[in-house]
Amino acid sequence: MAILAQPSADGQELHISIQGRFDFGAHQEFRNAYERVEVTPKRYVVDLRDTTYLDSSALGMLLLLRDYAGGDRADIRLINCNADVRKILAISNFEQLFSIA
Template sequence: MTVQASLSGNGQELTIKVDGRFDFSAHQEFRDAYESLEAEPQSFVVDLGGTSYLDSSALGMLLLLRDHAGGDSADVRIVNCNQDVRKILTISNFEQLFAIQ
């Protein structure tokens, strides 16, 4: 499992890419990806294109990111989900909290 973060050139959007299993072992690395920034991005993209599995702790980490980004007014998108990951997000009603593409 790896977590990579990249800030857009203008500093307005942070992309966090998670590869492999997205579970509790990623907790600190995932939080560091957005909490350690000096600037505060306006939007966040979580790229799950390389994610093979996610569990309830990953769902909790996504909720922590949403709270950090502003809660109900947050601009957080989840992109590139495979069918299994998307099914978990749908069952968990995350499409009501995040833009899932």
């Protein structure tokens, strides 16, 4: 499992890629990805293209990111979700909290 964070050139957006299993074992690495960047982005993109597994603790981590990014005012997109991940997000009603593409 690897989590990579890349701010945009202008610092307005943070792109976070999650590779492999997104579960409790990724908790600290995921938090570091958005808390320890040198910019304060206005938008977050979580790329789930290479995410093979997502559990309830991952859903909680996404909610923590949402709180950190401003709660209801947060601009967070979850992109490149495979069918299994999209199903978990739909069951959890995350489309009401995040933009899912």
